[in-house]
Amino acid sequence: MAKIVNWLTLKRLTLLQSFIFLCCMTLIAVLIVITLEFGWAESMRLRFAGHSSVQDWILPVQVAMVLLTIAIGIVLMSILFYRWKLKKPLEILMKASEKISANDLGFHISYDSVDEMGELCRVFENMRGQLEKNFKTLWRSVEERKQLNAIFAHDLRTPLSVLKGYSELLATYLPQNNISREKLLDMIETMNVHIVRLESYTEAMNSIQKLQDMPVHSRTAETDHLISLLNDSARQITGQCGKTFSTSIAVDANKLAVDLHLVMQVFENLLINAARHASSHVSVRYSANEGFFSVTVMDDGSGFSDEELQKAVLPFYRGEVSDANEHHGLGLYICKVLCEKHEGSLHVDNGPQGGGSVAARFFAGLIES
DSSP states (O other): OHHHHHHHHHHHSOHHHHHHHHHHHHHHHHHHHHHHHHHHHHHHHHHTTTOHHHHHHHHHHHHHHHHHHHHHHHHHHHHHHIIIIIHHHHHHHHHHHHHHHTTOOOOOOOOOOSSHHHHHHHHHHHHHHHHHHHHHHHHHHHHHHHHHHHHHHHHHHHHHHHHHHHHHHHHHHTTTTOSOHHHHHHHHHHHHHHHHHHHHHHHHHHHHHHHHHOOOOOEEEEHHHHHHHHHHHHHHHHHHTTOEEEEEEEOOEEEEEEOHHHHHHHHHHHHHHHHHHOSSEEEEEEEEETTEEEEEEEESSSOOOHHHHHHTTSTTOOTTOSOTTTOOSOHHHHHHHHHHHTTOEEEEEEOTTSSEEEEEEEEOEEEEO
């Protein structure tokens, strides 16, 4: 029982307090033992008072026993301090370091103590969690970049094949004048179309790179002011498309800490997409919960097909868009990238009454009213 009480006591003490506590306990124990040794030495002197030879070695033995007792006390105190306060957290940290060195971040560090070693373990766990988060973000970024490059390369095949075919055709028939002027002009016009398409793809890739490198600057803004700006943009966009617009608000915070320009860019992209597919009406719902500010844009159109629900946020996915040169399929992908940069997410779905529904979430510091 005493051992359990001592262990619980040391668990609540800092390292310095534990060290002082053990020093005091050791000093008391050493003093008690030394007192007993002095008593033993005195009894030996009285017992062999008439033997001078015995009297000669009692004092050296007594001094040696005192020094040995002090040394044993220091060693025992050090061992107890190490076992009670250092051994377990050091083992935990060593194992964690080995796993991190092996790129294994799928573990958790847990050490229930309020001393400095407990705090060090908690800081180490926070570091591990941040490393895991950064590793996942980097891995996802690399995978998305591979996917983006694959899609980009796939979409470039058609214009490159056309240009290559026409260039070979011109190299074969133009020197012999075996091609009519009308056919030549038609080929040049087609080639120009595909050249413009290549330039457009290149600009799109550059814009995506700029988005991924764009920093996020969150600033505190009045909730009413932010929603008013978003509603003004929504009215202009839907009005230009000849669609009506309505809104609902479920935000109890007076202020939001967000990147206003980033939120506006995502919102306008969603509104443009919704207005393009809406039959007559677009609705927006604002909400805030669990530290996130959410904007859900819904339209009364035909909604997303099963394939579109799976691929809508992929870059260069155009679905059934007829004019590929006018629409590169980057709107929702750009929104997804920007939401994730703001530590949020983008969710694509169909509304309960039909029509598309896209919810953008942004991490925000919410100040309750």
